[in-house]
Amino acid sequence: MSPIEASPPGGQALLSVHGLSKTFGANPVLRSIDLTIERGRVLALIGPSGSGKTTLLRCLNGLELADGGTINAPGELPLDFTTPPTRSRLNALRDRSGMVFQHYNLFPHKTVLQNVLEGPVVVQRRPRAEATASALELLARVGLSEKTHAYPFQLSGGQQQRVGIVRALALQPQLLLFDEPTSALDPELVGDVLRLIKELAADGWTMVIATHELEFAREVAHEVAFLDAGTILERGHPSQLLRNPQHERTRQFLHRVLHPF
Amino acid sequence: MTADPSRWDLFGSALWPIVHGAIASTIPMAVVSFAIGLLIALALALMRLSRSRFASGTARLYISLVRGTPLLVQLFVIFYGLPSIGIVLQPWPSAVAAFSLNVGGYGAEVIRAAILSVPPGQWEAAYMIGMSHRRTLSRIILPQAARVSVPPLSNTFISLVKDTSLASLILVTELFRQAQKVAAFSQQFMLLYLEAALVYWVVCLVLSTAQGSLENRLDRHVAH
């Protein structure tokens, strides 16, 4: 289940974000975010609660409408948010990415397999037989072959989240967005999901992951960005940023996360 | 009432006309009105939830009118009032029109609340996989809203079955009117009205049972 295009060694931008901003009422949640998402690379977003990680991810797939700045994909017209973009341009942005939600958001009235097929068969109109075969393959890979006809309520949180990941993968997106994929899980279930995401990274998927799991970020990410009050305060190689941060705010945050007591 | 055999005879001979009124008129009238009413209710609920001020305002006014006026008055306006502006409806269509419009008003709020009870994450997941708004409604939101609205809508339906007795006042020969006819003829009001009540009660019992099994069926995908 590697991405459709073989991932080049990196350095090639999939999306570049310039001056992205978003205000809720009088609350500026994203302030002029600049970001490049490179093919085949994993970017981890860390930062305190309320710093804007979720909002940034949601703006990247159009779930939230940014109110300023641009998102560019090479070879396409820039998507400028200073005036609201057209529906079709937003759809193009959305269709580029698959998202994994903190609370899974599986469809409770559909079985595991139906959850996964809803995108490829119902929306993308791929042939059912072919889509089913690849869905079953994906489910087997995440260890859920036994559960294809189960309903979400019959699964553990970790299993539900793996279905959530498979549902996103089945869309064959260029980019995977993860919003704290393990923070709703019981501690003993976190490992399975993180291991799966690590495997996807090794397969060459391009990913942006908001997470509080710093050790995981260090292992899996090519780059870590520290978000604070709606700005990217610093970004860099995981070992550099996590071991030797340049900003006092970053240091305080890391200290709080690593030494909660 | 003493155990007078002639009374039992009367009870027995009136049973078929009353049950026939139920089968031939009361039940079909309730079912048809409810089906049309649900469509009206769904349309009104979507109007109420739409971003258009005009649509939601119109729906709100409609709901307020239906809920703020007696059903009997609505029925009379349609059957006795409309002819004066040139619209003449027969008793049966008049009754169905009044009952469906009424169910539409009450059902709209039930369906609206049920749609709102579906977590926003469901809309977001559907958006994420690329679904259109309309498809999200029909494939993701409404099936989940349906489960939530079965109990209140069943109540609406059971009320409707009983309210169809008002159609006797615009000359529909439904269950209650059949009882009235026999009562007027035999002068046994107590007996026949109790008999009518009994038949309504049996119909409603059957409906409550059906509601229970429908809920169980829809429950297969939720935790207990």
Ligand SMILES: Nc1ncnc2c1ncn2[C@@H]1O[C@H](COP(=O)(O)OP(=O)(O)OP(=O)(O)O)[C@@H](O)[C@H]1O
């Ligand atoms: N729909 C909304 N309406 C109003 N304010 C919002 C909305 N969504 C988010 N916010 C505000 O935006 C800010 C950033 O929220 P966001 O969820 O992006 O933070 P986060 O970094 O993901 O936090 P956490 O680590 O707790 O998930 C918060 O102050 C939040 O209250």
Ligand SMILES: [Mg+2]
């Ligand atoms: Mg968040």
